[in-house]
Amino acid sequence: MPAPARTLDTSGRLCPFPIVETAKAVRSLDEGAVLLVISTDAGIATDMPMWCKATRNEHLGTFREGSAWKSFVRKRAR
Amino acid sequence: MQKQGKAIAMISGGLDSTLALALVRRQGIEVKAVNFYTGFCITETQRRKGGRADGSVPRNEALRAAADLEVDIEYVDISGSEYLDMLVHPKYGYGANANPCVDCRVFMMRKAKAIMEAEGADFIFTGEVLGQRPKSQRRDTLRIIERDSGLDGRLLRPLSAKLLPPTIPEQTGIVDRELLEAISGRSRQRQMELAKELGVVDWPQPAGGCCYLTDESFAKKFFDVLDTREAAGEERRIVPEDVVLLSTGRHFRISPRAKLIVGRSEVENALLEHHVPGRARLEAKDVLGPIALVEGEPTWEERMLAARIVARYGKGKDAPKVAVEWREGELVETYEVEPERDEARVEALRI
Incomplete structure (x- = not known):
């Protein structure tokens, strides 16, 4: 995975807040930059690909690591 | 398709709001979807508790609908004290349980109006269907919701539009009224046909019944909290921690x-x-x-x-x-x- 420009740790937050916080974080990123979202809510695995498709950002992948999930998102170029 | 204007869609991800979304999108109108987090969504709570009894984890349907139709979506958290105060003192009263649906809709529409103005959008639309719900979707209450939210003429219900007075986006030609629907009542037959016509293939089953406030046993617990506080000489109120414990x-x-x-x-x-x-x-x-x-x-x-x-x-x-x-x-x-x-x-x- 590409090196993230920013890492957002949403551990302990329940859905839909990891996505709410992702949306805010992506807004402040440069186009093409990568955001790494860490979540302890399993919902991220289904929510993140759908959110990326809806908002036309690129979902690079979501992986489980122990009790958390790591999700990589590239901000779309407008 | 030529872009004709911009709209804010209030979506739950159920069949009706997905169809409304598809109806407006096919007219070439730019759409931003919003989904409100109230803290009372049964599906959301099931997800938080690790899924349903059968082991399946429900999807976030609003996200799914927005993804299917490639519409930008924003979550709006309204679960704070302003919303909870409205639940305790609803101007238009409760439905069969603890559900002040008319007040809740007005509350959401006001928030959506602020988003509409911030986004420079022309109107708001929803998946509401005339006569589908006994309290919040009657002709008179649809009108109250529009009036009290300050959205006069800017609140479109694409599924029932032909049965309602033309809205401003219909009058100004942003929206072609002829391409909207005249659905009313509880039957979903026309919605099923429309889903086929619009290529909508995925929606949650069963539709509706997603809000704890409409649940009889939840309502008993909700009013028990209020009544107990009042009997103890305290203010009738609900705080965010109550909402978690009540479910x-x-x-x-x-x-x-x-x-x-x-x-x-x-x-x-x-x-x-x-x-x-x-x-x-x-x-x-x-x-x-x-x-x-x-x-x-x-x-x-x-x-x-x-x-x-x-x-x-x-x-x-x-x-x-x-x-x-x-x-x-x-x-x-x-x-x-x-x-x-x-x-x-x-x-x-x-x-």
Whole structure:
């Protein structure tokens, strides 16, 4: 995975807040930059690909690591 | 397709709002979807508790609908005190349970109006269907919602548009009224046909019934909190912590002074552990059993009753005696109690 420009740790937050916080974080990123979202809510695995498709950002992948999930998102170029 | 304007869609991800979204999108109108987080969504709560009883984890349907139609979506958290105050003092009253649907819609529409203005959008639309719901989707209440939210003429219901007065975007030609629908009532036949026509293939089953406030047993617990506070001379109000606890565990009104909440699963037990401060925490000591919380100031007899009910829901329910630990701040005591065996009594205390 590409090196993230920013890492957002949403551990302990329940859905839909990891996505709410992702949306805010992506807004402040440069186009093409990568955001790494860490979540302890399993919902991220289904929510993140759908959110990326809806908002036309690129979902690079979501992986489980122990009790958390790591999700990589590239901000779309407008 | 030529872009003709911009709209804000209020979507739940159910069939109706997905169809409304597809109807407006096919007219080449730029759409931004919003989904409101109230804290009372049953599906959301099921997701938080690890899924349904059959092991499946429900999808976030609003996200799914937005993804299918490639529409930008924003979550708006309205679960704070302003929303909770509205629930306790609804101008237009409650439906069959604790559901002030008209006030809730007005509340959401006002938030959506602010988003519409910030986004420079022309109008708002929803999946509401005339006559589909007994309280919030009657002709008169649809009008009240539009008027009270300050959205006069800018609130479009694409599924019933031809049965309602033309809105501003229809009058100005941003929206072609002829391409909208004239659906009314509870039958979903036309929606099913429309789904085929619009290529909408995926929606949640069954539709509706997603809000705890429309649930009879939840409503009893909701009003119990309000009534108990009022009887104790406090303000009738609901706080965010109440919302979490009202959808967690079995609730027993031990007395006007005390309420018992007993976890029903490991996830609920873990959730209750986060709400111990200010309450007593009960758990059977030597046998497996639920975590329970007691709110209020129980008498000695009421403490024993709470402990007996906690013992009844654990593995020691058939034992002659069960040791139940009572922790309350610095105080830790153990009560040897006989599990409550009078089912009728237990049920009578259930809220």
